[in-house]
């Protein structure tokens with residue numbers, strides 16, 4: 494377990510550069526990195542252009558041949574080294590992550606850093622099993638398939654768990670023999686640049702590159718670049734749609750990890766103590782800014798009042814505050830604009846008929862934190878689930894509690910959303926839980942737990958939550974195409990042309 498030390502507030506003196514072809518490339522223009530806890534500018538980040546993207550894709554393209562032909566030994570050793578460096582530097586990341594996106598420092602230390610290291614370790618292991626197949630096509634033929642890397646992968650990531658998201662893209666793409674250009678979110682670029690700086694000498698120059706900047710500029714230029722062979726995107730559903738539109742022109746394949754609206758289905762025989770803990774973790778961990786967040790609680794009517802009361806009482810005790818304070822349980826949201834957007838969605842749900850049971854307040858945390866973007870843990874009650882809070886992704890600490898009577902009805906309601914990322918079922922009757930789990934339309938269903946994502950277990954969604962799977966051995970196939978070589982060992986031919 495990583496210890497969480499009381500940190501200093503970070504300020505970076507020099508602007509962060511792009512990292513291209515093994516070199517640090519300064520930019521003419523920068524943009525401000527704003528700390529969500531205080532609202533102050535704590536770093537300046539290179540504002541990339543289409544020319545920077547050209548240069549990075551060219552560097553990645555030039556490095557491809559060498560990396561494509563590297564041995565599995567080499568790839569394993571490099572990925573393992575990244576994991577080792579992350580683990581060895583574990584003490585310095587939590588303060589950076591908490592400063593960058595408002596993640597409570599205790600969570601950054603306990604979850605983000607070890608998870609990122611484990612992702613690199615996992616793919617360092619599974620890369621040794623990268624193999625093709627030999628097909629028994631008879632004595633006259635030798636037929637073999639092989640997984641081929643695709644080329645330059647564009648990795649676009651969001652701000653909410655930057656280190657984990659980047660690890661989920663870099664590790665499998667590199668393991669499969671591709672080179673990568675990463676475009677971090679403009680709201681959380683620093684950790685990605687620092688990670689790639691830290692591992693700059695692990696890979697040959699150009700194998701991993703970073704261009705920072707705005708989505709509509711750098712992101713769009715990267716997606717549109719003719720030499721990008723695959724786009725691996727994690728972010729909002731609308732952005733994903735826009736990117737897919739561009740990619741369709743060139744028929745470039747994509748992996749899309751998009752938004753979610755997770756339902757927790759609680760059966761009348763569920764263990765309420767366990768459910769209460771899981772609900773709190775499911776919606777308030779990482780400030781609720783998680784694609785897998787359990788933002789909708791569908792409780793059997795016989796338990797609705799009791800569970801609602803328990804969850805509200807516990808939500809009111811959550812310590813909201815400075816992300817850098819080790820006592821903080823819920824930090825600020827990523828920005829004022831996002832916080833105000835979440836609050837506006839809560840207000841709209843209330844106007845549509847939801848009852849605000851607790852939260853949705855901007856807390857007074859004193860003058861030092863007055864510029865932060867805080868929102869207290871919020872619980873809405875909407876027994877019949879008729880408001881926008883039951884179907885829209887808020888991406889914040891907002892839970893909507895609904896009631897149900899009938900199993901068919903709860904399954905229909907849980908499925909009646911555009912998204913299909915993660916759902917859950919709580920019941921002490923395993924047969925019942927598995928029956929409901931089978932009927933929920935999402936890439937992941939948890940039974941009597943939430944957020945369980947051990948490596949090896951595929952992560953990803955269906956419908957508006959996207960396609961492709963991360964975190965599993967099969968993820969290597971997302972970054973390869975299958976090539977077959979069919980060799981004839983027989984020179985005789987049927988007399989077709991005589």
Ligand code: NAD
Nearest residue numbers: 650651652677678708712713728729732750751752753784
């Ligand atoms: P976003 O879509 O705004 O941005 C994601 C990335 O795309 C950023 O790097 C951004 O700069 C870039 N981008 C923005 N516009 C672009 C464009 N026109 N062309 C190319 N790139 C562009 O998402 P966000 O606000 O950073 O993240 C929150 C969203 O991410 C939520 O919807 C959340 O559910 C989703 N998310 C999904 C998963 C998952 O695994 N399914 C994980 C984390 C976050």
